[in-house]
Amino acid sequence: MKCPKCGFPDSKVVDSRPSDTSIRRRRECLACQTRFTTYETYEVEDASSIVVIKKDHSLQIFDRNKIMTGLLQACYKRPVTKEQLTALVNDVETEIRNNLKNEVTTREIGNLVMERLKKIDEVSYVRFASVYREFKDVETFRDELNNL
Numbered sequence: 001m002k003c004p005k006c007g008f009p010d011s012k013v014v015d016s017r018p019s020d021t022s023i024r025r026r027r028e029c030l031a032c033q034t035r036f037t038t039y040e041t042y043e044v045e046d047a048s049s050i051v052v053i054k055k056d057h058s059l060q061i062f063d064r065n066k067i068m069t070g071l072l073q074a075c076y077k078r079p080v081t082k083e084q085l086t087a088l089v090n091d092v093e094t095e096i097r098n099n100l101k102n103e104v105t106t107r108e109i110g111n112l113v114m115e116r117l118k119k120i121d122e123v124s125y126v127r128f129a130s131v132y133r134e135f136k137d138v139e140t141f142r143d144e145l146n147n148l
Contacts, residue, residue, distance in 0.1 A: 003029035004036055011036075050096060053105045062096070062104070064089050067113060074128035080121050088116045 001011045008031035015026040022041040028034070050062035071085045092112045096104050110132045118125040126145065129135070 001027055001038055003032065003034055005029065005034040006032045008032065049102060051103045052109065053103055055106060059103075062093075064093055067092065067109065070128065070131070071113070071117070071124075074117070074131070075121065075124040078121050078124050080124055084120055088113070088120065091116060 002009050003011060006029060008029050010030050011027040012030060013025050014028050014035065017024045022039045025038045025040060027036055027038055029036075052060045052062050054060060067089050068085060071088065075085065092109065095112060096109070114125060114129055114132065117128055130140075133140075
């Protein structure tokens with residue numbers, strides 16, 4: 001690690017302390033003996049490597065927070081925990097990454113989410129489906145309920 005004071009390219013680690021998302025390291029420059037702190041974080045696969053193809057054929061970088069926002073709205077005042085939703089989003093993201101595709105459609109993402117949400121809470125599933133599939137009338141709702 002390069003010293004912030006003198007620019008010497010090497011230092012030694014004096015102390016390391018792990019935290020939830022990183023490791024704090026106290027370092028000492030081997031040239032000028034200045035001590036400084038660095039933080040080492042783990043590198044997660046780059047989410048930007050997944051491109052989402054929207055219904056209007058525009059492209060967008062994958063954002064798991066958008067899925068979570070939609071799920072929170074669908075599960076409002078329902079007996080679904082945030083942990084269940086986080087696990088669902090993690091599962092969907094893992095499946096997308098495991099398919100080794102750089103591009104995925106919103107339809108594929110929506111289907112993965114609905115498949116899992118149906119197992120957690122059917123009312124939330126219908127709420128999510130009504131927005132995702134753009135239900136136009138009561139008949140569409142009725143058809144979806146009959147499918148359940």
